[in-house]
Amino acid sequence: MKVLLTGAGGFIGSQVARQLVAGGDHVVAMLRPGESTARLDDVLGSLEVRTLDLADTAAVTAMVAEARPEACVHPAWNAEPGKYLHSRENLRLVEATHRLAEALADHGCARFVGVGTNAEYDTSYGYLSERTPTAPTYLYSACKLALSHSLAQLGLLTGMQVAWARLFYLYGPWEDPRRLVSSVTRALLEGREAPCSSGLQVRDFLHVADVASGLVAVLRSGVTGPVNVGSGEPVTVREVVTRLGALIGRPELLRLGAIEPKAGEPAFVCADNTKLRAETGWQATYTLDSGLGDTVRWWHERAG
Numbered sequence: 001m002k003v004l005l006t007g008a009g010g011f012i013g014s015q016v017a018r019q020l021v022a023g024g025d026h027v028v029a030m031l032r033p034g035e036s037t038a039r040l041d042d043v044l045g046s047l048e049v050r051t052l053d054l055a056d057t058a059a060v061t062a063m064v065a066e067a068r069p070e071a072c073v074h075p076a077w078n079a080e081p082g083k084y085l086h087s088r089e090n091l092r093l094v095e096a097t098h099r100l101a102e103a104l105a106d107h108g109c110a111r112f113v114g115v116g117t118n119a120e121y122d123t124s125y126g127y128l129s130e131r132t133p134t135a136p137t138y139l140y141s142a143c144k145l146a147l148s149h150s151l152a153q154l155g156l157l158t159g160m161q162v163a164w165a166r167l168f169y170l171y172g173p174w175e176d177p178r179r180l181v182s183s184v185t186r187a188l189l190e191g192r193e194a195p196c197s198s199g200l201q202v203r204d205f206l207h208v209a210d211v212a213s214g215l216v217a218v219l220r221s222g223v224t225g226p227v228n229v230g231s232g233e234p235v236t237v238r239e240v241v242t243r244l245g246a247l248i249g250r251p252e253l254l255r256l257g258a259i260e261p262k263a264g265e266p267a268f269v270c271a272d273n274t275k276l277r278a279e280t281g282w283q284a285t286y287t288l289d290s291g292l293g294d295t296v297r298w299w300h301e302r303a304g
Helices: 010-024 057-067 089-106 139-158 182-189 208-220 237-248 274-280 286-303
Strands: 003-005 027-032 048-051 071-074 111-117 161-168 170-171 204-206 225-229 234-236
Touching: 003 010, 003 057, 010 027, 010 071, 010 208, 048 057, 057 089, 071 089, 071 182, 071 208, 071 237, 089 111, 089 139, 111 139, 139 161, 139 204, 161 208, 170 182, 170 208, 170 286, 182 237, 204 208, 204 237, 204 286, 208 274, 225 274, 234 237, 237 286
Parallel strands: 003 027, 003 071, 027 048, 071 111, 111 161, 161 225, 170 204
Antiparallel strands: 204 234
């Protein structure tokens, strides 16, 4: 299958690229101008790389018309820690995604897998299923939710199947070093204190390779509409960082309670992933322990 993959150089996209190549697909990999290909070094020669700005509608439309992909996986987005939740760039990415999806539908693309977020849901409901009411509280999640609705309608108009994968909490090799698992891992490996919140909040963590395999499973299935891609296993943040401390052998450097919790932060966020498992046959490869171990090894090798 010929698959257009946006954000191919990113944390999620690079893992999706690797799995599509392993599955024998022809991958048209979109990269931003000047974007590093470090995450793709082992598969770069197997990709058809297209370097262009997603916001350049004319260039994107011309590329789609030439490449004529049969399917698209679209993880490209601005997810810079500390900025993306409230950034107006979200508005521009909604418009750019609309133009991309229109071009794809107009040139014979049969299937589109968009990437959303658990933050689209009303998180007061506990376990979150695709039937949970939505109540986004950030510009980021509001834009993602609006996009999921408009793309679904575009699919009905054009016949292009549209699935919307809602992701939960990711970690793994090549994660932005400012995010939780990576920042704590680096600090402990370097012998520095790792300030954390109390860690009582419960979250759903999934290794990025399993997130990617979930997206590929959705792509290869007939699933449409929203579908949760998460572990379905709740764990406290305290437990995650405590396991990191034990793996690295520096638990005394953890400073639980040193950071105040964010205002309005939900106490419990966990996926009900029944739809994903039932309709695609997906299963996670990593347990939390094996996934954290893989991440620690990767950062240790980078430091060495």
